[in-house]
Amino acid sequence: MYHQDRGAVSSADRDTSPADEHLLDESLLVEPEVHRRPWREFLASTPGRLSLLAVVLVAVALTAGLVTSAVVAARQQRMETLRAHTEPLADAAQNLFSSLSIADAAATSSFIAGAIEPLAVRDRYNQAIGDASNALVTASYGVTSGDVESLRLLTEMSRHVAVYTDLVATARSNDSAGNPVGVAYLGTASALMQDTILPLAERLYNDQARAVADTQSHTARLPATAIIVASAGVVVLAVAHAYVAHRSRRRVNPGLACATVLLAALVVWIVVAGLLSTSASERARIDGAEPLAAVTKARILAQQARADETLGLLRPGFDPAGSDYTRHTDALAEILNSDASRNTVDDASAAFDGWRAAHRDLQQKLADGDYQGAADVAVGPGSTASTAQFRALDEGLEDAMTALRTEELDAMRESYRTMAALAVGGIVLAVSAALAVVAGIEPRVSEYH
Amino acid sequence: MVRPHSDRRPRSARLLGSLAFGAVLLAGCGAPDAPTPRFSGDFTEFPLSAGAQLIAPSEAPPPATEPSACVAQASLRPGAPSLGGTIDDIRARGTVVVAVDQNTNLFSFRDPTTGTLTGFGVDLAREVARDLLGDPTKVEFRPLGTDDGAEMLAHRDADMVVRPVALPCEVSQDLAFSTVYLEASRRLVVRDGSGISGPADLARRRVCTHNDPASVSALSRIAPKATILAVPDWDDCLMAIQQRQVDAVAGAAVLAGLVAQDPNLEIVGPETDSAQYTIGLAPGNDDLVRFVNGTLERLRTDGTWTALYDRWLSSLGPAPGPPAPEYRD
Numbered sequence: 001m002y003h004q005d006r007g008a009v010s011s012a013d014r015d016t017s018p019a020d021e022h023l024l025d026e027s028l029l030v031e032p033e034v035h036r037r038p039w040r041e042f043l044a045s046t047p048g049r050l051s052l053l054a055v056v057l058v059a060v061a062l063t064a065g066l067v068t069s070a071v072v073a074a075r076q077q078r079m080e081t082l083r084a085h086t087e088p089l090a091d092a093a094q095n096l097f098s099s100l101s102i103a104d105a106a107a108t109s110s111f112i113a114g115a116i117e118p119l120a121v122r123d124r125y126n127q128a129i130g131d132a133s134n135a136l137v138t139a140s141y142g143v144t145s146g147d148v149e150s151l152r153l154l155t156e157m158s159r160h161v162a163v164y165t166d167l168v169a170t171a172r173s174n175d176s177a178g179n180p181v182g183v184a185y186l187g188t189a190s191a192l193m194q195d196t197i198l199p200l201a202e203r204l205y206n207d208q209a210r211a212v213a214d215t216q217s218h219t220a221r222l223p224a225t226a227i228i229v230a231s232a233g234v235v236v237l238a239v240a241h242a243y244v245a246h247r248s249r250r251r252v253n254p255g256l257a258c259a260t261v262l263l264a265a266l267v268v269w270i271v272v273a274g275l276l277s278t279s280a281s282e283r284a285r286i287d288g289a290e291p292l293a294a295v296t297k298a299r300i301l302a303q304q305a306r307a308d309e310t311l312g313l314l315r316p317g318f319d320p321a322g323s324d325y326t327r328h329t330d331a332l333a334e335i336l337n338s339d340a341s342r343n344t345v346d347d348a349s350a351a352f353d354g355w356r357a358a359h360r361d362l363q364q365k366l367a368d369g370d371y372q373g374a375a376d377v378a379v380g381p382g383s384t385a386s387t388a389q390f391r392a393l394d395e396g397l398e399d400a401m402t403a404l405r406t407e408e409l410d411a412m413r414e415s416y417r418t419m420a421a422l423a424v425g426g427i428v429l430a431v432s433a434a435l436a437v438v439a440g441i442e443p444r445v446s447e448y449h
Numbered sequence: 450m451v452r453p454h455s456d457r458r459p460r461s462a463r464l465l466g467s468l469a470f471g472a473v474l475l476a477g478c479g480a481p482d483a484p485t486p487r488f489s490g491d492f493t494e495f496p497l498s499a500g501a502q503l504i505a506p507s508e509a510p511p512p513a514t515e516p517s518a519c520v521a522q523a524s525l526r527p528g529a530p531s532l533g534g535t536i537d538d539i540r541a542r543g544t545v546v547v548a549v550d551q552n553t554n555l556f557s558f559r560d561p562t563t564g565t566l567t568g569f570g571v572d573l574a575r576e577v578a579r580d581l582l583g584d585p586t587k588v589e590f591r592p593l594g595t596d597d598g599a600e601m602l603a604h605r606d607a608d609m610v611v612r613p614v615a616l617p618c619e620v621s622q623d624l625a626f627s628t629v630y631l632e633a634s635r636r637l638v639v640r641d642g643s644g645i646s647g648p649a650d651l652a653r654r655r656v657c658t659h660n661d662p663a664s665v666s667a668l669s670r671i672a673p674k675a676t677i678l679a680v681p682d683w684d685d686c687l688m689a690i691q692q693r694q695v696d697a698v699a700g701a702a703v704l705a706g707l708v709a710q711d712p713n714l715e716i717v718g719p720e721t722d723s724a725q726y727t728i729g730l731a732p733g734n735d736d737l738v739r740f741v742n743g744t745l746e747r748l749r750t751d752g753t754w755t756a757l758y759d760r761w762l763s764s765l766g767p768a769p770g771p772p773a774p775e776y777r778d
Contacts, residue, residue, distance in 0.1 A: 112564075148486050155488045163495055178562050179710040180554045181691075184498060184684035191499035316551050316592030318500075318681065369546070369589035375564065 047448040050244070054441040057240055057259070058434040064233035064263055065430020068226040068270060073423045075219060079281075079416045082215040087412070089142035090208035091405070094296050096135035097201040100161070101303035103128035104193040107168050108310040109387075111175060111186055112379045129165060136161070139204065153204045160197045164189050183314050190311055194304060194324075202300075209293045216285035219415060222274045226426075230267045237263055237433070241440075248444055255440015262433040266426060273418050280415035288408025292401060294335050295345060299397040301332040302352075306390050309359060313366070313378050322363060329356060348396030355389035362386060495692050497678070498685040502660070504677040507669070523777035524628045524727075525735055527743030534736035536581065539608060545581055547574040548593040548607035552682045554706030555761045556613040557590075566590050569702075569761040570611040573630060573728070576753065577609070580744045595660070595681050599623035602731040609741065613683070613703050615724030617663035627728040627741045628774035630748075633702035633765060635667055636718035640690065645697055647718045651675040657686035657695040659703075663724070668699045671722060687711065702726065705764045716765070725772070746774065 042048040106125035110118055136158050143150045167189035175182035241256035305328035312322055319325075329352075336349050358377055365374040378386050497503075539545055549557040549570055557570040575585035591607050598610035599621060615635075616626070637656075639645045645654075652674035658664045660679035668677055678695050680686055686698040687707045698707060701724035708714045728745075730738050748754040749771040758768040 151486060152488065159492060167495070174710070175561050178560070180552065180558045180561055181684040181687045181710050182561060183552060184682055184688045187682075188496060188498045188685075188688065192496050195499075196496075315682070317594045318552075366592065369591050371559070371566065371590075372564065 047445045050441050050445045053240060054437055057237060057437040060233045060236050061259060061263060061430050061433040061437060064230040065426045067229040068426035069423045071223045071226040072419055075223060076419060078215060079219055083412055085142055086211050086215060089139060090212045092135045092138040093205040093208040096132055096139055097205045097300055099128040099131035099135060100197055100201055101300045103132060104190055105303040105306040108186060108190055108307045109379055111314055112310055112375050132161060150204060153200050157197055157200050160192060164192055187315055190307055212289050213285055216281055216289060220278045220281040222278055223270060226270050230263060230270060234260060234263045234267055244444060253440045255436045259433040259436035262429050262436060266429045269422060273422050276418040277415045280411045284408045284411035288404055288411055292404040292408060295397055295400045295404060298332050298335040301328045302393055304328045310378055313374060345396060345400050348393050351389050351392035351396055355386060355393055358384060358386040358389050498680055498688060500681040501685060502679050504679060506674050506676060523775040524626060524742055525738045526776040526778055527746050528739050535734050536736050536740055539581060544587045544589045545578045546589045546591060546607045548591045548598045548601050548610045550593045550612055552684055553613045553703055555709060556703060556706060569757055570613060572757050574611050576748055577741055577744045597621060598729055610729035614661045615663045615701055615726060624729045625732045625738050627738060628745055629725045629727055629772045630745050631702055631726040632723050632772040634720040635701045635722040635724050636704060636716050638698040638704050638707050638714050639717055641713050641715055648672045651697060654696040656697045656699050657689045658699045659683055702762060705762045708764055
């Protein structure tokens, strides 16, 4: 190769003119039209046009299939992320928020002497702190390293919860030693919970709940791109069928008709599955996520009001008008009476009214100087006492939350399931349609050979 | 000669290509991935109690109020009650309604083990009921807020107010006062071995006291260079000193209730500046004022006062003897 090159160059050096002439002749002989002419002739001919049409129609069918598959796969991926990641994270944030407020309500009620079952209240506190610690780690597991805000919320909460448990433990040991300073420790712990930790937990929960709602409202939209592309494919195939059938003087071209029907079936599939799936997504949001967020807030407000009630008994004069209790229960009443949650919390609403009546009784006894009577109402036995009414309220709200979450998860699963086969099914239908196109046009082309 | 040359070009191109690919990889994976943030800070101090406020030492010279200006005004001399007054109302009702703070150890507090209200101030109220109704248990206690109780008295929600708070220098016109039932030195509670022995050692330190005007102004007078932590309950001060948030607690009779809850605390300081405690009553109720003063007179003379002092306040020192009453008529 090397020697030949060198030989060629040197021969050109030695004898230039004949080589130049020869090269020029060659380039003149290469005429572009010479190469194009057979194509042009072929395309101008009927079999050529039919072949080109076949290629275009195959491309249309495959595009419809690929677009449908891509759109549906992206949507399913989003739903899978919601199911496997975003929603459990929101649930962990909700658990954290709830268990922290439960811990505070339990800690304050266990301090009132003569409590109905101090062991049960203490168990409840320990359980709630355990749940909260679990939820802290679970919630942080799903936070990406870029989400500095969520990480900051979680680190602050983790730090404050450690201080909180320390303060409650000191309060307890002072209380059991007969030192009234225990109540001061408890008051400081409760203030830390109510004024610092719970607002942080609420922010985290709101962020996560919003992420769930965002995905749900996004997946509640019909896959318009897929419907438009596939419908356009049907129109193109139908027009092509009419053209080919007319040219071949037959009423029906079985291949093209079959391809049109297949692609039309794809459109119907997308629309039907899309309607079912989006309505399920919408149901997950309207009947699941949104009332769940409202009931979660209600339960936390109830726990906060319970802590206000018992702390008010321990530190009378600190908030003599009971303004914290009133503020929390008013917000709770607003949620229970709102349309979003009315149907799910009937039992809870009845218990809530009973609890408010018990609290008025308690306040009256306290104002009359009957401390023991007030304490009996607050933590004593009896179906009309605060403890029983509050427990019924809390259980009602907890049941409602469980039911709403089940509803939400079911709807999300249904939304996923109704579209699950479409990603693969779209490709299968499109490939079948493409094969039908070829099968429909190939005999017409071969007629000309 | 040339063959290796013509061979090297694709190799260098391959090298360049792989370098470019590596750069793309680095740019693609390295850049948008933010480093995991680190969180740090100073977490050594626990939160202050709810409602606590820090008062920085003022640059201005301390107010020239003489301690002698803060003594109680003379009260009414005990005498036979006239008919048809407040006393008859109380007797008709059958109970004396007394507003008390319920969170001050040894003075008026709920015993955590029994749940009952007890203390020096509570016993005092019971002695009034003994004289008024013949039964020391005929007392209804109402929780007192952080105010001085004048509003409760004005609304007739309470007959009298017993508060572990010394009389302020500017006496409110909304309250009438009994004679002084307790007088105690303003001293300090410190941790054992803290090196603080008096107000002079408090400069540039943090000191806790109750957020009533008398306690705060007394503290800023004796320790003008100290930062004051003013809290709504005396037990918040105990918590603050246990949590090392303050170096000392300034107060008078209530200090007994703090050291009783923690053996690592001691009372120090000179016994000079004294705080006086009186029972608050509605103004214009001269009958009741005279009656309460009569009960206090009985306690001073029949030995009950010393018995109460020994029961509740002995950690302040041996009973000094009841304060002498001052009457204006």
